[in-house]
Amino acid sequence: MEISTGSSMSEKKIPEDRETVIEIEHLCKRFGENVVLNDFNLKVYRNENVVVLGKSGAGKSVLIKCVIGLLKPDSGTIRVLGKNVPELDHEDLDKIRTKIGFLFQGNALYDSMTVRENLEFSLRRQWIKLPQTEVDALVKEALGNVSLPHTADMMPAELSGGMLKRIALARTLILKPEIILYDEPTTGLDPVTAREIDNLIIALQKKYHTASIIISHDMNCVKNTADRVVLLLDGKCYAEGTYRELEEAADENIKQFFE
Amino acid sequence: MARIPEFIKETGQVTRFTGRFFSTGLKPRFEVKELLAQCYFIGYQSLPLIGLTGFIMGLVLTMQLRPSLVSYGVESELPVMVGIAIVREIGPVITALIFAGKIGSSIGAELGSMKVTEQIDAMEVSGTNPFKYLVATRVLAATLMLPILTILSDAISLFGAYVGVNIRSVTSVRLFFTQVFDSLSFGDLAPAVIKTFFFGFAVGIVGCYKGYNSSKGTRGVGTSANTAVVLASVLIFIIDLLAVQLTDVLGLN
Numbered sequence: 001m002e003i004s005t006g007s008s009m010s011e012k013k014i015p016e017d018r019e020t021v022i023e024i025e026h027l028c029k030r031f032g033e034n035v036v037l038n039d040f041n042l043k044v045y046r047n048e049n050v051v052v053l054g055k056s057g058a059g060k061s062v063l064i065k066c067v068i069g070l071l072k073p074d075s076g077t078i079r080v081l082g083k084n085v086p087e088l089d090h091e092d093l094d095k096i097r098t099k100i101g102f103l104f105q106g107n108a109l110y111d112s113m114t115v116r117e118n119l120e121f122s123l124r125r126q127w128i129k130l131p132q133t134e135v136d137a138l139v140k141e142a143l144g145n146v147s148l149p150h151t152a153d154m155m156p157a158e159l160s161g162g163m164l165k166r167i168a169l170a171r172t173l174i175l176k177p178e179i180i181l182y183d184e185p186t187t188g189l190d191p192v193t194a195r196e197i198d199n200l201i202i203a204l205q206k207k208y209h210t211a212s213i214i215i216s217h218d219m220n221c222v223k224n225t226a227d228r229v230v231l232l233l234d235g236k237c238y239a240e241g242t243y244r245e246l247e248e249a250a251d252e253n254i255k256q257f258f259e
Numbered sequence: 260m261a262r263i264p265e266f267i268k269e270t271g272q273v274t275r276f277t278g279r280f281f282s283t284g285l286k287p288r289f290e291v292k293e294l295l296a297q298c299y300f301i302g303y304q305s306l307p308l309i310g311l312t313g314f315i316m317g318l319v320l321t322m323q324l325r326p327s328l329v330s331y332g333v334e335s336e337l338p339v340m341v342g343i344a345i346v347r348e349i350g351p352v353i354t355a356l357i358f359a360g361k362i363g364s365s366i367g368a369e370l371g372s373m374k375v376t377e378q379i380d381a382m383e384v385s386g387t388n389p390f391k392y393l394v395a396t397r398v399l400a401a402t403l404m405l406p407i408l409t410i411l412s413d414a415i416s417l418f419g420a421y422v423g424v425n426i427r428s429v430t431s432v433r434l435f436f437t438q439v440f441d442s443l444s445f446g447d448l449a450p451a452v453i454k455t456f457f458f459g460f461a462v463g464i465v466g467c468y469k470g471y472n473s474s475k476g477t478r479g480v481g482t483s484a485n486t487a488v489v490l491a492s493v494l495i496f497i498i499d500l501l502a503v504q505l506t507d508v509l510g511l512n
Contacts, residue, residue, distance in 0.1 A: 108381035
């Protein structure tokens with residue numbers, strides 16, 4: 001795979017045999033005079049981790065919030081599993097959201113609920129008549145996946161930063177999403193815990209065959225988790241390739257991230 | 260003068276927020292479990308504070324009124340005067356103000372904190388409508404619980420008044436409450452109870468609006484809680500003024 005820069009580069013690399021789960025075309029989003037995304041294009045395939053790399057304030061979080069429908073783009077299409085998200089009504093948006101997991105930068109665990117209640121919340125709302133035994137089994141499995149089965153009855157305030165991140169990941173996984181959006185999953189964590197989270201992301205992708213968009217400017221996280229790296233610059237997809245390809249690039253805008 | 264456009268804009272936003280409550284908050288699926296939990300928190304857990312302030316209010320009002328009535332030689336009318344004052348005006352308004360202080364700030368701070376820590380966004384991406392789950396339940400609980408709390412507060416206030424009467428004289432419970440209830444009519448009780456539904460709604464909707472639209476980090480949360488109480492308190496007086504005018508027009512005064 002060769003590095004490509006410019007808005008047309010993603011067109012070069014679409015393998016014929018891979019299923020596209022997210023297809024973003026000509027996405028534009030501005031806040032007042034501040035243009036955050038300007039004709040952004042991206043395709044994400046099943047069973048791949050795409051890392052979106054960019055400076056703080058480049059619009060990385062805005063991008064994934066548009067994908068899940070928390071923000072409405074000014075123009076462009078965002079097809080997730082074949083549905084154009086900005087055009088969906090509330091009911092259809094809720095349906096598509098059950099297939100997308102979102103890991104918030106600050107974890108966003110419900111701090112008035114125990115870990116178990118945090119995990120059960122989404123389940124109970126999506127599958128109202130699910131028997132308690134099945135709910136318990138799913139909670140146990142989700143906590144097992146992140147190696148924290150003993151925390152079920154603890155409150156979020158009792159957990160460390162790394163544990164909170166794992167619990168948030170467990171909550172994201174409990175509905176068995178086909179796509180996971182990670183908003184800076186290793187921010188604020190020590191290098192050892194960050195590496196553990198990276199390994200967890202890879203392990204979960206292998207286990208559930210999810211497609212992921214990972215927002216990060218932690219280069220270790222990018223190196224460990226990325227199948228493909230996309231550099232977001234000036235609201236556009238500036239460059240795209242594997243970690244090694246971008247690392248070896250001569251372009252100054254790309255080099256500054258790898259120095 | 261510079262704040263007038265801001266005030267108009269905010270009034271419009273509160274109106275739209277209220278409209279959203281009626282258009283989406285009251286449609287199925289109803290969040291019954293959360294509503295009951297909020298009724299417990301907003302209603303039951305407010306009872307000790309409301310009861311204590313109600314008792315003191317009745318006691319103090321009686322002790323303050325007695326010298327004036329004694330000077331006019333109508334001390335025997337003390338239960339009647341206190342009863343009417345508590346049931347018609349002081350009970351509902353003071354209870355609503357205490358309620359605004361406790362519940363308005365609590366809702367504003369809770370939702371504000373949830374907003375700035377992205378918990379509301381997390382709820383939305385999990386396929387839950389946070390407006391229905393968080394706002395509709397709290398507004399409904401506040402609307403339903405304040406009238407009940409007001410009735411209980413009135414009863415405790417009247418008991419405080421009975422204690423106040425008995426500090427300087429001796430009056431039996433039966434005589435005191437017979438005098439109070441004989442002086443009260445439907446026109447005293449009904450408007451007083453009905454307006455508390457509006458007080459409760461105002462406290463709930465303002466607290467939720469301020470919390471739901473909180474921003475600027477922890478300072479924003481504090482501001483939300485504070486302005487929720489101030490705005491709800493002002494609204495309580497405005498609704499009370501309108502209620503008095505309306506009951507006057509209807510001939511219930």
